[in-house]
Amino acid sequence: MAKEIETVCITTGPTEVGDYVTLNIGPIHPAMHGTLRVITKTDGETIISAKPEIGYLHRGVEKLGENLTYSQFLPITDRLNYCSAICNNVAYEMAVEKLLGIEVPPKAQLIRMIMMELARIADHEVCVGILGVDLGALTPFFYLIIQREEIYEIFEWHHGARLTNSMGAIGGVEADLPDRFHEKWPRMRDSIRKANDDTDKLLTHNRIWMDRTVGVNAFCGDDALNWGFTGPMLRACGVKRDLRKNEPYLLYDKVDFDIPAGKHGDVFDRYMVRMLEMEQSVKIIDQAYAMYKELPEDAPLMKKVPKILRPPAGQIYHAIESPNGELGFFIRSDGSDKPYRIKIRPPCYMVYQAFDDLVKGEMISDLIACLSSLNVIAGELDR
Amino acid sequence: MSLKERVANILKNDLLEITESKGDVCVEISRQTLVNALKRLKEEGGFDFLSDLLGIDNSDLYAKPKKKKKKTEDGTEQEQEEKGPPPPRFEVVYLLLSLSTNERLQVRVRVPEDDLELPSVTSLWRSANWPERETFDMFGIRFNGHPNMRRLLMWDEFQDYPLRKDYPLEGKGEERHLNYNIA
């Protein structure tokens, strides 16, 4: 399982002799996504070491979770990875449902799947677009962001918010798919594909882009596993691991999709994995939508849950595949209406801690490319 | 062979307690045998991926039932007291994952309040690097052998440990003062 695609790895890196310049990149810097900070030591333009400093967006989400009831914590999860808030919502809802022992009705599961995949597309679109912007290609960003706008419109008509969605509730979803979705989806599928195609044409085979990405920050699969990488980052390293396939939740085991994987774990592979995953997400939405249509119109959307949730004592960990990787919620309940301890496992936290290893020996421009391709979201990182 | 039995086979005497809630298996091991046991779990049990690592402050959990029981019945309260001293205040939970079988396992270690030290597992999984620092930051549990045992999220001069139950939600009004030396 661990490594499916074999690559040859060698140990490389800068030799630590000579004079360095300490360059403080961030927390206020145009390429730092949110409030990240990297203290780099550079020798000319080569990076000798890059120490990430985090905590500039630390809001104490876990402490808040201990002081809010289960349903009150739901809107707080929006503020983790704000590019795909729905995935956070669903991950949290599913963790609490696991704690309560609830099985959500199939229609709600399908709606969750559709919305999550839309959120995944939106997240990847932002990531790929920003990667382009940081490497100097501004135009693809706009083609992609326009599609994200269309997706956000569906979100708005489904649950009333565009960015901080707070979708659904513990026990199911609160609204059926909006009419907008039924109208828009056939057109949107094509426009998403077209935007991806345009991006592909502008970037993928362009030599400047290839030079900037191929072989930059390459990473070995076993190192990636040791560092706790998940999601597109891990798949780019050649490890085909996707929680949607490996630990299926919702109805992902009933849909047919591929796991795109890279080979070297370099920026180009990460970019390609994200591009291909968008394609797969469109495929998943199509299948889920077909399954949704087969269900009767008045099929239940919610499981009956009491207004004040008091899950039985116990501790569970539940993880889903968020756009960035494994997003897990560890909840310990003591039987009261508030979680006793809630711990979020953000996917980019594990990736970002390996940042020093990722960029050592590369150049300053590659540091920016690497950071964009990691899709580190400060809200999720610092919690 | 079920997961529980397999884990029990691997851990043998190191296993203190094994519990299950909603399908999530949790084993408790002692502090002294932690690294050894985790290494065996990694190599023999196939739990080769460390998802996450977290600390828990149990002080409220042990304090609560006593208060409640006092209100209702006298008998149960006495029973509680007979159990002897309360279990150690802190615990650290390691969330392991087997990549080959996709099984998850929680391993927990109890840490008493007067001796907040644990061996670091960064030699086994490098992914434990920041989670261990965060646990130190939030609970004050030190990890021996960690390459860089500094605060992660809070600033270095911060005194308290925010995720402990006795730390107020609103904080204590600490402010970070940055001293830029402009000479």
Added chain:
Amino acid sequence: MPRRPVVQKEYTLGERVYLVEIAKGLKLTWKHFLFNIKASFRQGPHTVPTCWQYPEDRREIAPIFRGAHMLKLNDRGQELCVGCGMCARACPAKCITVKRGKPAEGEEEKYAGKTMSVVFEVDMLRCIFCGNCEKACPKGAIVLGQDYELAEYEPALCIYDKERLLANFQKAKAEGRLKPPPKPIPVDAPPPKKKVAAKANMAVKAGRKQGVEKQPNEQKDKETS
């Protein structure tokens, strides 16, 4: 020292010489350029697709959009809010202040319930627009409307008092932007109702298994009241 995979760059000739792919890219941007130039000669403000000229040209806001709060009146112009404070309790940001009171004599007609809210304030600077208050309200009195331009010159103006919330409702009603009544959510398997005290124990056990039931003693808890 990090380990790195050995990457062999394999470029085709077309990729190698830069210019072919750049020319393709130039063709693509030219296509977009022409399309948008044509589109910008169209009539009306909303010429280039997905580009809205904001103050004049506005997007259609979803009727269920979660914007500024309003307090509803019923058809007879009575305030629906009874001041129970469920919204304040459900609020994760603690931005609602409610004080319950009895209507003054002779003013009972103004209120739909027997009690009313003496104070009802929403601190818009704290609000995160999650909609929990709307879900929690037993009377459907507090509703999040479609207004989204909430900037003010003074922080004090961002604390919406009762008059302002009612005015929001009047304004939305006048403009016909009221939220449609919430559709009942189809709920799976209604739980067995505990009518008989003797069966309570069993119900609790069954409920624990499903994890959906309340324990009987919890019903006495103050939070649920």
Added chain:
Amino acid sequence: MADWQIELIKVVFIWAWALIIAVVMTWVERRASAMMQDRLGPNRAGPFGLLQPLADGIKLFTKEDIIPERARKILFVLGPPLFALPAFSAYAVIPFGDKIVIGGKEIILQVSDVNIGFLFILALSAIAVYGLVIGGWASNSKYSILGGLRATAQLISYEVPMGLALLTIVLLDGTFSLREIVLQQQGTFLGFLPNWGFFKQPLGFIIFLVAAYAEANRVPFDLPECESELVTGYHTEYGSMRLGLYLFGEYVNLVTLSAITVCLFFGGWSLPYVDMSKFLGPVSYGIASFFVFFFKQAFFLFLFVWVRWTVPRFRYDQLMGLGWKALIPLGLVNLFITALLVQLTT
């Protein structure tokens, strides 16, 4: 009218003209990029947003002028004008039209026909580097100095292929004077192709164009500014009109570079196959030649914008690699072959 009056009018006219094109370019840049990216761009100030550059100018002029505390003050102040002035000065030797006859007096549409106009331009573009380096160094900021260093290396390295590409044209036409070169490029070549540098030197043209992009610090060669890595590089610490001069100097640079391209490779003011002077009056011919030149120049100005919004940016080492490993050898080979051909044919 005395000669010096005519000269003065020409100087003022061409200075204003270059200024106007540069100002309009900032508007074109934004609107065209918006159109390529499915946006609208600035359209509020004036009709089609045409007054937007004016609004920007007012904004830059009225902003607070900040000089960082630990900056080298004199050099900090000196940087922007040092960058902007050479770009203006280079326009002096560019023939922006043929000639115009007013009142029996023949006026050449060029400020001064220097017989080494060519070297003059190269020399001025070398001076412009000092503006970037001094600005970057005087700001006393790490990002700025990195930007300044990149600028030095980049501009110096790309001067070489640019010179090599230009030398081929000198070899073919046998003169350093830009006016002479344009005059040589009229008529046809091989019977059907216009006698332009572009058709005689396609490789030289490509090398020149790439080097011109690098000289102008435009994407894909905008490494000295590079807003994502170096926070706009050498002008990170600049504000108000000092920043404005830098930004403006870049656009003037574009105008100059596209004018040079037209002069050297696209026959200047002449139209292919058509001799305008035969059927146009002396005055209208002068004006027509001016506009022919302008439209050719406008195409290259648009190309600058077009390419910028299409391609990503190079990395520093790749940029140097392209310059030293690809363009300079190619330029040398091209020069050698041209020299050989010229030797054999004459």
